[in-house]
Amino acid sequence: MDAAWRRLPAEQRAQDKAEFIAACEDFATDHLLQGFSLVGTRGDADLMLVAETENLDRIHEFHVVLAQSGLAKWCTQPYSFLGMRKSSEYSDDERFVARPFNGKYLFVYPFVKTRAWYALPAPQRWEIMQGHIKMGREYPNVDNHTTYSFGLDDQEFVVAFDTDDIGDFLDLVQGLRTTEASAYTARDTPSFTCIRTGIRRGVDALDGEALRATI
Structure with missing residues (x-):
């Protein structure tokens, strides 16, 4: 304003x-x-x-x-971030159904992977992502809502998490930094901490x- x-x-x-x-x-x-x-x-x-x-x-x-x-x-x-729902090649989680954010807090950021990531064989990318997904599932109170932006916007994904516990989200992100997949991150900012009002x-x-x- x-x-x-x-x-x-x-x-x-x-x-x-x-x-x-x-x-x-x-x-x-x-x-x-x-x-x-x-x-x-x-x-x-x-x-x-x-x-x-x-x-x-x-x-x-x-x-x-x-x-x-x-x-x-x-x-x-x-x-302004534009994304589209699409099934993940690394997880069986259902992402086609529109669902609201229910947590008290919402965390949103654009995400881009390095080109080296896409040069890896598909089975290797799948294996690397399993460690990333496993880390996320250690925090069941943090819900992930990822949409795809390839060709639609400047980023490749719009990543959004909602939770009632800010500390859980902080610990999750800190833990994700240690995974092998994190080495292939090109950009994951700016980051928006939002209050559901x-x-x-x-x-x-x-x-x-x-x-x-x-x-």
């Missing part, structure tokens, strides 16, 4: 927020949409929206409508003032 927006009269800020929330609620009637606050956890972003749709057209239309809200006129969108509370956090339900 532009800091100047917080200095606008309360009535104007309330109207701006109401328009943004209305656009989100309309989209969420038949799509998965969740809101998370980054206030206090990132210096360059205040709100994260996670949307899942049946095609790219719905993503496009949603953002067109969002841009028409008063709030969007004071916003920049410094990050819902869209209304996340928007209210932008200026610290609750929006009355009647607005």
Whole structure:
């Protein structure tokens, strides 16, 4: 958010927020949409929206409508990550079904592997990844939601974890650094630590003032 927006009269800020929330609620009637606050956890972003749709057209239309809200006129969108659900060649976990993040906290980062990784024979890559997956399963309270971005966006994957225990997630990531697969990581930043607030509370956090339900 532009800091100047917080200095606008309360009535104007309330109207701006109401328009943004209305656009989100309309989209969420038949799509998965969740809101998370980054206030206090990132210096360059205040709100994260996670949307899942049946095609790219719905993503496009949603953002067109969002841009028409008063709030969007004071916003920049410094990050946007596009991914698609796809079965994993290393695991039998079901990843086709849309499912929301249920933990109190969400951790998201783009992920790129080195080209040397893809030069390895497929059986060797599979064997290496089993150690990586085994480490992840030592933390059953941390749920993984990985989507694929090859050719769709700058990264190869959008990696997301949700959990109620920040410590478990920290220990998991620290443990994953020790696996053989980690040596083939080219990029896994920026990293976003998000608080699951819902869209209304996340928007209210932008200026610290609750929006009355009647607005």
